[in-house]
Amino acid sequence: EDKVVQSPLSLVVHEGDTVTLNCSYEVTNFRSLLWYKQEKKAPTFLFMLTSSGIEKKSGRLSSILDKKELSSILNITATQTGDSAIYLCAGAPGSNTGKLIFGQGTTLQVKP
Amino acid sequence: EAGVAQSPRYKIIEKRQSVAFWCNPISGHATLYWYQQILGQGPKLLIQFQNNGVVDDSQLPKDRFSAERLKGVDSTLKIQPAKLEDSAVYLCASSRVDTQYFGPGTRLTVL
Numbered sequence: 001e002d003k004v005v006q007s008p009l010s011l012v013v014h015e016g017d018t019v020t021l022n023c024s025y026e027v028t029n030f031r032s033l034l035w036y037k038q039e040k041k042a043p044t045f046l047f048m049l050t051s052s053g054i055e056k057k058s059g060r061l062s063s064i065l066d067k068k069e070l071s072s073i074l075n076i077t078a079t080q081t082g083d084s085a086i087y088l089c090a091g092a093p094g095s096n097t098g099k100l101i102f103g104q105g106t107t108l109q110v111k112p
Numbered sequence: 113e114a115g116v117a118q119s120p121r122y123k124i125i126e127k128r129q130s131v132a133f134w135c136n137p138i139s140g141h142a143t144l145y146w147y148q149q150i151l152g153q154g155p156k157l158l159i160q161f162q163n164n165g166v167v168d169d170s171q172l173p174k175d176r177f178s179a180e181r182l183k184g185v186d187s188t189l190k191i192q193p194a195k196l197e198d199s200a201v202y203l204c205a206s207s208r209v210d211t212q213y214f215g216p217g218t219r220l221t222v223l
Binding site: 004006031032034036041042043044045048088090092098099100102103104105 | 143145152153154155156157160162167168201203207210211212213214215216217219
């Protein structure tokens, strides 16, 4: 059965700290791994990592895919209170174009 | 570009009642998804449409849940009758290729 596991489940840091969120996946015929940020209700897309694109960066956020360890990390540097959210990791199996298997999410709280 | 639209945003019903949610995807997106997200968990796929055909409904509780996308554009998800454990946020998403874009969701509370 396809499975995505995230850790830690929750994290509290102070503004300016650097955080690393972890995601491990067991996905049939793995095609890609996606990271989303969820504030209030709607998840918003952050990154997609594939075998041909294992590292992505946007501003203070960056993500790396480790194909050997079947895992990914999401780094946030110089955290701000606006980074407080649930961060979701999702694996895409090759058997179904479009289907995503989500992890349970990591709740990040950034204190002033 | 307009995002995924959903309505209503909130709904409170009593158990055994029925409820329906509506979703309008991003224009040109052939694939539409309905997810259920229970508090503290990640979204779980209920059903995936490609145009007006069902691609995956393996996790849809078909005894009480139904969904349709008759003209290959907007979609409705229905629950009848609702149970307490159906309390969740129901998210609709659409995609052209790989990246899914989510709507604001409907928070359902079943009393």
